[in-house]
Amino acid sequence: MNTTLQSAQSLAAEVVKGLNGSIPGVEVGVCPPAVYLTSVAEKLRGSGVVLGGQNASFEKPGAFTGEIAIEMLLDVGCQWVILGHSERRQFFGDTDEIINKKVLAALERGLKVIFCIGEQLADRQGGRTESVLETQLSAGLKNLTPAQTDNVVVAYEPVWAIGTGVTASPEQAEETHAFIRKWLGQRFGQPIAESIRIQYGGSVKGDNAKELLAKPNIDGALVGGASLKADQFLAIVRAAGEVATMA
Numbered sequence: 129m130n131t132t133l134q135s136a137q138s139l140a141a142e143v144v145k146g147l148n149g150s151i152p153g154v155e156v157g158v159c160p161p162a163v164y165l166t167s168v169a170e171k172l173r174g175s176g177v178v179l180g181g182q183n184a185s186f187e188k189p190g191a192f193t194g195e196i197a198i199e200m201l202l203d204v205g206c207q208w209v210i211l212g213h214s215e216r217r218q219f220f221g222d223t224d225e226i227i228n229k230k231v232l233a234a235l236e237r238g239l240k241v242i243f244c245i246g247e248q249l250a251d252r253q254g255g256r257t258e259s260v261l262e263t264q265l266s267a268g269l270k271n272l273t274p275a276q277t278d279n280v281v282v283a284y285e286p287v288w289a290i291g292t293g294v295t296a297s298p299e300q301a302e303e304t305h306a307f308i309r310k311w312l313g314q315r316f317g318q319p320i321a322e323s324i325r326i327q328y329g330g331s332v333k334g335d336n337a338k339e340l341l342a343k344p345n346i347d348g349a350l351v352g353g354a355s356l357k358a359d360q361f362l363a364i365v366r367a368a369g370e371v372a373t374m375a
């Protein structure tokens with residue numbers, strides 16, 4: 129729930145200008161608030177930067193006042209939707225079961241999914257990180273077919289690192305990403321697990337992005353605060369480009 133119409137438009141325009149074409153090996157997307165999607169889509173036209181929503185309902189369009197349908201996101205040019213963000217889980221009642229319904233609905237109706245998981249500080253301190261993630265993964269991806277995984281990105285966002293300025297160390301993040309990939313391998317088989325992108329999110333900035341992205345199991349970043357400043361966001365994208373060239 130950030131930006132204004134004006135700042136969302138100018139951010140998008142600055143990102144497009146700063147990128148000046150595509151960066152090999154890097155997919156760039158932005159997920160503005162729903163009311164600004166149409167205006168941001170105009171700024172992104174022809175740039176290769178993809179558009180996503182921050183949430184969607186699993187219901188088909190109809191009498192669900194206040195909700196945003198998957199069809200509506202597609203209609204305004206979204207290819208992606210973020211589902212299960214920790215703020216939706218914490219403050220708006222998105223349970224694993226609801227998130228699973230959203231994931232399946234989005235994929236069935238042609239929207240790609242950034243599926244977020246992450247443990248709370250108390251879980252990490254209590255040694256429960258893996259069991260929390262396992263529950264979120266198995267419930268959130270329930271009934272997903274192997275073919276549908278083509279259109280899913282998993283975003284690991286430790287709740288204690290979101291918007292706090294505290295980042296998981298590259299080693300901590302890598303260890304957890306490796307666990308997630310192992311789980312995906314057991315669920316969908318190794319080749320699929322290797323092809324699924326696992327993004328890290330939680331205080332990613334221009335100056336820590338490269339170290340994180342250089343880790344073998346960290347395939348991308350889901351960026352909050354730093355995406356509100358074009359130069360910070362662009363620095364992260366450039367770091368991803370440097371890592372992609374090294375690979």
Ligand code: PGA
Pocket residue numbers: 285289290291292293329330331332350351352353354
């Ligand atoms: P942050 O947010 O980058 O500000 O920590 C991440 C997120 O909200 O996904």
